[in-house]
Amino acid sequence: MPANTTAPPQPVDTKPAGGKKKGRRARLLVIVLVLALVAGVGYGAFWSVSTVRASYPQTTGSIDLKGLSGDVDVKRDDYGIPQIYADTDSDLFRAQGFVQAQDRFWEMDVRRHMTSGRLSEMFGAGQVETDSFLRTLGWRKVAQEEYDTKLGEDTKKNLQAYADGVNAYLAGKDGKDLSVEYAALGLTNDYKPTEWTPVDSVAWLKAMAWDLRGNMQDEIDRSLMTSRLSDKEIKDLYPDYPYKKNKPIVDEGAIDPVTGKFDPKAEPSDGIGSQTAQGATEGVTTQLSALSDTLDEIPALLGPNGNGIGSNSWVVSGKYTTTGKPLLANDPHLAPQLPSLWYQMGLHCRQVSETCQYDTAGYTFSGMPGVIIGHNQDIAWGFTNLGADVTDLFLEKVSADGYQYDGKTVPFESREETIKVAGGKSRKITVRETNNGPLLSDRSNELKKVGKKAPVDNSAPDRADGYAVALKWTALKAGHSMDAVFEINRAKDFTSFRKAAAHFEVPSQNLLYADTKGNIGYQAPGRIPVRLKGDDGTRPRPGWTSDYGWEKDPIPFDELPYEYNPKRGYIVTANQAVIDEDTYPHLLTKDWGYGARSQRINDLIADKIKTGEKISTDDMQQLQMDNHSAIAAELVPKLLKIGISDESVRETQKLLEGWDYTQESDSAAAAYFNGVWRNILKLAFGNKLPKEMRAKGDCIYVEPVAGSGPVDDEGKLVRECGQRAPDAAQPDGGDRWYEVVENILDDQDNDWWKVPAKGREQAIDNRDELFARAMKDARWELTAKLGKDVSTWSWGRLHQLTLRNQTLGKEGPGLLQRALNRGPWDLGGGEAAVNASGWNAAGGYGVIWVPSMRMVVNVGDWDKSRWINLTGASGHAFSSHYTDQTDKWADGELLDWSYTKGGVDGSTVDTLTLRKP
Template sequence: MIVKWILSILTVLGILLSAFAYKIYSEIQPILEGEIGVKNLNSVVRIIRDIYAIPHIYAVNDHDLLFAQGYVTAQDRLWQMDLSRRIATGRLSEIFGERTVEVDYFFRSLEIEQIAEKIYANFDQKSKEELAAYASGANAYINSGKKTIESVILRYDIEPWRPIDSISIHLLSAFDLSINMDEEIFALKALRKLGDDMAKELFPRYPQGGNTIINKVNELNLDLNLPRGYKMAKERFGFFQAKGASNNWVIDGVKSESGKPMLANDPHLRIQIPSVWHELHLNAPGINVIGATFPGSPYVLIGHNRNVAWGFTDAMADRVDLYIERINPEDPYEYWYRDKWERMRTQNAEIKVKDGGGFRTITREIKYTKHGPVISSSDIDVKGVLSMKWTGSVVEDQSIKGLSILNRAKNVEEAKETRKYARIYTLNMVYADVDGNIGYQLIGGIPVRGKVTGVFTDSLEGKIPVPGWSGQYEWKGFIPDGELPNLSNPLTHFIATANNKITDDSFTYLISNTWAPPYRYERIVSLLEQKEKLSLQDFKQMQADIYSIPAQKFVKEIMEVKPNDPGVKWALKELTGWNYEVTSGSLPALLYEVTRSNLIRNTFGDELRELYPEFLYTLNFNYNIMDKIMDEPSSLWWDDINTAMKETRDQIIIKSVEDALREIRDKLGSHRENWRWGQLHKYRFTHPLGRVKFLDKLFNPKPISAPGDRDTINNSYFGYKRHYYSDGETYDATVIPSYRFIVDLSDIDNALAMNSTGQWGNPLSRQYSNVIQGWADVEYHPLYFDESDIEKNKWKELRLSPE
C-alpha cells in the first residue's frame, strides 16, 4: 500500500514537472513556421531559415526589412541583446545583485547612454527611422510574451528595445577594443619602478634624458590602480581581451584562379557563447546583403551584397588618453587647468541592485574633469587624480548611416564612403567589387594630439598619462577623412592586414604606439606570395594555418644553450625536428609554449614583481619585448635580481625548460608519450550564467582541444595566466577567430562562412552549439544568396503580416 502511495506521488510529481518544463519550453521557444500578425508592419515579410538556421528576410520596403531583422534577432539572441545593453548602460546589478555594482559604476562613468542619446539626436531622419523600425521589430517579439531561459532563471522581464540601445551596444563594442588605458597605467608604473636603463629596453621609444613626468607623478601621490569595475568587467565578463588579433586579406583577379577578386576575413574576439556574431540575409528593393552582425545592430557588418564584399580588422589606433590632474589641496572638487582652478562636474549614479525579492539603490558619486571621468581615487591625502578621455565621448558618429551605405554599395567607391560616417571604431577595411577592384581604407575617428602630432622616436605620447593641467596635450580634432591611409588596386595584386603597423613614421599623424607583433601579417603575406594564383581552397588553408614564425626564431635561439640536465637535453632534441606547426596533437608545440611561458616569468617576474600580472596583459605589445631580447645576451633583464650571482641568458633559458618540464609533469603526468599541446590548450565556451554550479551543465559545451597560439593565423590567444571569466586554466584560449568569411566574387552566390558556436542563444536548442566542432576543424557552410538555392535548402519559413 505504501509503495503504491509513493509511486502515485512520484507519478503526480513527474507529471507536474513535465508540465512545468513544457510551459517553460513553450515560453522560450520561438515560432519559426506559419504566419504571425504583428503591429507596425506595412506589408508581408517572408523569413526563410535555411538548414543552418540562418534567416533570409524578404521585404518590400526598408522599414519592414529592418523590423523583421529586429524580430528575428530577438528570436535568436534576445538575452544577449539585453545583457549587452545592461553592460553598456551600467544596469547589471538589477539582475545579478551587488556583485556587479563596481562594473555598473564604471560603465555609468562612461555615460554611454547619454552619448547614445546625443548621437541619435544628430542622426538624419532616415537613420532614426531605420533604428526605430529595428526596435519596433524587436519589441514585437518581446511583447509576444516570449521569454529567454536566462530571464526565467534570473526572474525578470526584458524591457522594450529602444533605438538608442543599438547605438549603445556599438559604443560598448568600440570601447571594448580600446585597450590603451591598461597600457598607459602599466607604462607609468613601470617607469617609476625600473629607472632609466631598464625602461629603455622595455619602451623602445624612451626619450633621451629620462621622463620628467615621473617626478611630477610622485609629487602628486597618484593612485595608479585600474578602476575596480574595469578590472571586474575584464576578469568576469571577458571584456578588453582582444589584444589586436584579426586577419583580413584581398586579392585581385590577376592573383586569383577565377579571374575575379577574392576576400577573406576572420575577426579575433573573446571566446564566448552565444557567439559575438549573428548571421542573416537582408533582401528588399535596393538592398540584398548577407553576412554577420552584432545582435542588437541593424544591417550587416561583415559580408557582401550583389556587387561588393568587405571585411574588417582592428586598426589598433590610440583612442584613449589618460590625464594627470592636479587637485586643489583646499577643495577636492577643483583641479588646475592652464592658469586657474576649474570645478569638476559631478553626477550621482543611482544603481538599482537586486536584493532578495526586491531592490535597493546604491548611490555613488562620479567626478568629471574637462577630459572625462575621474578613474582613480581622490581621497583626502591624494594631490592628483587620473581622468580618461575616449574618442567615443567626443566624436560625431553616424555608424548606422555608414552601414546603410556600405550594405547598399554598388562599387568600391561607394563602399569607401563609410569612412565619413563610422567614427567610434577605428578599423582596417578591405574591400573588392565584381568589376575587379580591390582596396584598403582606414576608417574611424583618430585624435590629432596637441603637443606631438606626429611620430617621433623620442616621444612617449600616447604611451603614458600626460599632464592635464598644461593644456599642451589637448586633442585638436580628428585626422581628416581625406588623409586617412588608403590603397586601391596595388601592383602587388593583394592587400592584407593583421593589426600590424599601418604606416611608417613619416606619416603626418600619430595613429598609435601599440601594434600587434608582425608575425601573422608576415605569414599571410608569405602565403599570398608563394603562388602566382590562389584558389578558394588556398584561402581555406590560410585561415586554418598554424605555422608559428616566432617559434622558429625561438627554437633557433635556445638551441645555442649547453645543458647538463638530461630532461632539458631531451626537450631540445624533441624541438630540433619540429616543423613549427602548433597543432593540438603536437609534443614540440607543448614544449615550446610552456617553455616560453616560464621564460617570460623567469625573465621579467623578478624585476617587475607586483607589476608582472599587468605586464602579462600588455605582453602582446611593444613589439613583444621577449622576442626583442632573445638575441640580446647582454640585456639587463636576464639577471635574476633575487640571487647573489649574475645569471646569463643561457642559464635563464635552461631554468625555464626545467620549470616547463616540471609544470607539464604536474599537469599531465610523467608519461611523456601522452604529452600534447591540446591537453593544456582548450576552447572553453562559457556562458555568463555558466560559471554557476549546476548551470554550467546547461550552458557550457564541453571543452575541446585547440590548435595554434597568439602568433598563428588560426589564432587562439592565451594570456599566460589563469583567466577567471571562463573558468579556464593558464593556457586556455581567451581570444579566437570569432567568425570566418571567404568570398570569390566570380561566384558571389556561394560565399563561405562559419560562426564559432551556433546561430541561437537558447541552450535547449541544437543550434546553440552545433557548429563548434566544425568551426574548430575550420570547416565552412555556404552563405546561400541566390533565391533558388535558399528554397532548395529551406528548413523553416515564417511570414510576418500586418495586424
C-alpha cells in the same frame, strides 16, 4: 572589430556586494533546481518541458506582425541561419528585430543593461560598482545624444523599425517565454524585461569602442614601470615597430602637399620624422595600479581587458585567383562567448529600389540592425582593429570648487545618477567631468588617494591629496557611426564605400574592400586625435595646463591612409602598423601589433604569387588555419644547442628536434615549446616588473626532491598553478614579446637574461643558462599537467577552449555550468599565429580569445562563398543550434554561404511568413 569589432558580453559576475555569500548560494541553488527541471538528466531527457519549449522560436507557418506594410518571408537553413525577404526598408528591419529577439533576446537584454550601467537591475547589489563605472563613462548618455542630434533620418527610421520588431516579439510574453535564464532569474528576482528602444542599439557601438580603445592599458603599464625600471629598460619592453621586417598595411602613398589629402600614389616628403615626446606625468603608482584593477573588474565584451584584440583580413586581386575575381577573407579575434558574438543573417529586398535599398548578408550584432561584416550584390568588406590611440589619461588638480586649468579654478560638469538594485535599495552617485572627460578616480577609493607630495616638473607624484584621474576618449563625443553601418550596406563602389567610411568614427577599424568589377581597396577611418606638443600618447599627462591636450579637430578623413588596386595585387590587415611613421605626418599610435601574423600572411601570399600558382577559395580557407609559430622558428635552433645533463629534461628537448614549428592540437613539441616560452618570459621579465604588475594566483606546493622541478622563493616545489586572470603588464607571450626577445637574442650577457639566486635555485648569468632553466621548469610544469610520459603530451590538452554562457554560466555549482556551458575543445594554433587561438603566458595555456568567426567571400560568385560561426544561431541553451557550428569551427571547416534567391531557396528547410495584420 570588430576588429580589433555581439552577442553577449563576457560572463557577468553575479555575486552580491558586501560578501553576502549565504544569499548568493541560496539564489544559485534555486537556479540550479530550475535548470535541473528544465534540462533533465544529461540535459536531454525533458525536451518536452514547457519552460524550454515556450522560448523556442517559431520558424514555420505564419505570425501576424504589427506595423508591416506587406508580408515578409524568413527562410532558415539547416543551421537555423535566417534570410529575410521584404519589400520595404521598414519591413526588413522590423523583421530583423523580431527574428534576432526570437533567438537572442536574453543576450540582447543583458548587453543593453551593461551599456547603460543597469546590471544591478537584473543581478542585484553585486553589480553596483560596475554600473557606477559604466555610468561614469556615460555610454548611454552619449548614445542618446547621437540619436537626438547626429544620426540621419533614414538611420533613425531603421533603428525605430528594428525596435518595433523586437517589441512585437516581446508583447504578451513572460520571462519564461523568452528564455530559460529568465525562468531561473524570475524565482529570485522580480525583474521584467522592458521595451527595446533605438538608443539601446546605438549604445552598443560605445561598448565596442571601449574594448577596442587602443593603448590605455599600455599607457598605465609604462607609468607603473617607472617605479622600478629605467627609461632604457621600458624602451626595451616597448620596442619600435619593425617596419623593415614586418610590412605595414599601406606601403605607398603620402599626403599630397598641394591638395592636403592622402594620395596612394604620392611620394613622401623629407623630414617628417616620428612624434616621440614623452608624457609629462610619472610616479603615480597607487592611482594607476588601482585604475588597472578597476578596468579588470569591468566585464570584457570583446576580449580580456582589451588585450589580444586583433583580427585577420586579406584580399587578393582576381589577377592572382582561380576565380578571376577578388577573394576576401576575414576572421576577427575576440573573446569566446556563448552564444557567439556574431549572428549570421541575410537582409534582402525582393527588388532593390528607393523604398527598399538593401540586399546584403553577413555577420550582424544581435540588438543592432544592419550587417556589420559581409557583402551586398556589388561589394564585400571586412574589418580588423586599427588600434588607433584614441584615449588619454589626465591627472587633474581638484578641489571642492572644481579643477585647475591654466591657473584658474573651473567648475566641474556634474550629474547625479540613480542605480536601481534588484532586491535592494537604490544607490546614487555623482559623476564629475573636467574638460578632459569624466573623473574615473571618483569610482575608486584608491584612486581618490592620488598623491601626497607636491608636483615636480609638471608631474603629480604618488598619493598627493587634491589630484584625480580623468579619461579623454573620442567615443565620448557624439558621432555618426550608426549611419556608416547602413551606408556601407548600401555602397556600390569604392567611392561610396569611402564616403560611408568617413562616418565610421568609433571604433577605428581597418576596412578592407573588394567589388564585382575586380577592384580591391583599403581605408583607415576613425576619429583619431591630434595631440599638442608632439605628445606621443604613451603615458598619462597633466590636465591642469593647456600645454598637454588635443587639438579641437581630429585628423581629417581625407588625410587618413588608403589604398586602391595596389601594384602587388593584395592587401593584408592583421593589426600591424598602417603606414611607416617616417613617411606619414600624423600620429596614429605608438602601440601597434608587431606584425607577426600580418607578415606570415604576406609571405604566404607572395610566395604563392611568385610561383605563378593561382590562389583558390580552398587556399584562403587553409591560410586561416595556419599554425606556424614565428618565435619558435627563432628560438628552437638555439634551444637545441644547449647541453642538457638531466635525462628527463633532455627527453623533452628531443621533442623539438625536427619540429616544423606548427602548433597542431596533437603536437607534443608545440606543448613543450610553449611551456619553455612561458618560462623564458617569466624568468627574464615577469619577476623584474613592479609588484603592482605581478600576476596573481594560487599554486599547489609540495616539498622538493633534488632535481624535481622549479621552486618558489621559499624553496617549495611548484607543482601546479591554476589558471589566473593575468595582469596586462605581465609578459603575455604576444608578438610584442617576440620583438623584445629577438632584439636581445644575440646578446648572451644582456642584463635581462640575468636572474639572482632564489631559494635553492642558483643565479642565472646569461641567455643559455636562462634557457636551460626554462627548459627544466617547463618539463616539470607540464609533467604536473600532462603526466610523466611525454609520448602522451599534446598541445591541445593544455590549450583548451570552454564556451561559457554569459552570466549564469560563469559561477555556481557544476550542474548549473554543465547545463549552460559547452566544451572543452582541444585546439591548435596559438598566440600571434594566423590561427590565433590566443592564450596569455601570464595566466596559463587556456584559450582566452579566438577567431570568433571565419569567412571567405567569393566576390561575384556569391553562392560559392563560405562562412562559419564560433557557436550557432541560437542563444537558447537547449536548442539544436546552440553550438552546432563549433565542432566544424574547431576543425577549420566552413559552411556553404547561400546568397542569391536560388541559392537560398535551395538551402531552406524552414520558412516563416510574417504577415501584415
